[in-house]
Amino acid sequence: MTHAPVLKVENLQTRFKSVQRGKFVHAVDDVSIELYPGEIVGLVGESGCGKSTLGRTIVGLEKASSGRVLLDGVDLSGLSGAALRDSRRALQYVFQDPYSSLNDRQTVGEAIDEALVIAGTRSPEERDRRTKELLDQVGLASAVRDRHTRELSGGQRQRVAIARSLAVNPRVLICDEPVSALDLSIRAQVMNLFLRLQKDLGVACLFIAHDLALVRQAASRVYVMYLGKIVEHGPSQELYDHPGHPYSQMLLASAPEVDPRVEKLRKGPLMIGEVPSPTNPPSGCRFRTRCPLAVDDCAKAIPPSHGLSPGHSAACIFARDLHRGKRSALLQPEASVA
Ligand SMILES: Nc1ncnc2c1ncn2[C@@H]1O[C@H](COP(=O)(O)OP(=O)(O)O)[C@@H](O)[C@H]1O
Ligand SMILES: [Mg+2]
16 A cells, blocks of 8 residues: 555553552553555454454553554644644544443434534534434434434444544544444444445544454454454455464354354364453463464564565464465364365
């Protein structure tokens, strides 16, 4: 890509005080990512890997302990007052739960109007026009404007929440599992909405999900996160077809398969064990305690990132072998379809 990233995250670290005295929860540890204008990028990993904390730190809902967040090349930590407010507005967060992110006492129109007021749209006529436009953009009929948000379905509520985020004309949306609380039947519709927003408005979207099939479909690139670190990133198709990190390989192999013929051949869960505590992460490679390929060296140092193909790299000493299919972290042979 030749143009400049709209969002650049450099060596970001977010830690929380642990319940264990004097210790810290290293939720996000030295993460660097980039988002280009109008791009949908996936962020995947098991629960507890730090995806939400990373998203929340980017938009300023959590404080980074170190590292930088740059919007259009400008470091947000160097800003204050109106400049910081404007930059923060350009970064919006869409929450997983459309039930807790809206005020039940408001009508849809009031909820969107409020967001426009916060965005500084003074003229009531202009807010009225924008409310209509936003309802249209998120695919809601103008008739829902006078309904209370509590009367809406989950999918409709999520659309209202998205309309509120769009009220400020953001450059980047951080979407934190925005469809996982929704019924299966309406997930695809809300996903299509994100695809359309990206096309129509050019909003860049960091799409956090544990549903890998969704990400594969929507995202052009993917970051895989494990225990506070990005272990692999690359173009979706390439990463899904040729993962270079054992964690990605196992995560992909244990994702529910869309094809029932493949699903039937699966013998059991491929992902063994649980994510260790980010308060006492393993030395060296953080995945080594669950990795079937781990050797002594994996405990000694954090593995550097190996470039595998354009834009694709993975932080594993065996990344090149995995990528070429010469080695596999899977405990059972890959299911094949006749
Ligand atoms: N406010 C907090 N205080 C202490 N620990 C937290 C806090 N928020 C998140 N964590 C911990 O940080 C880790 C990452 O959490 P989270 O970012 O929610 O992961 P994910 O979104 O990938 O499931 C978890 O171990 C979680 O318990
Ligand atoms: Mg989360």
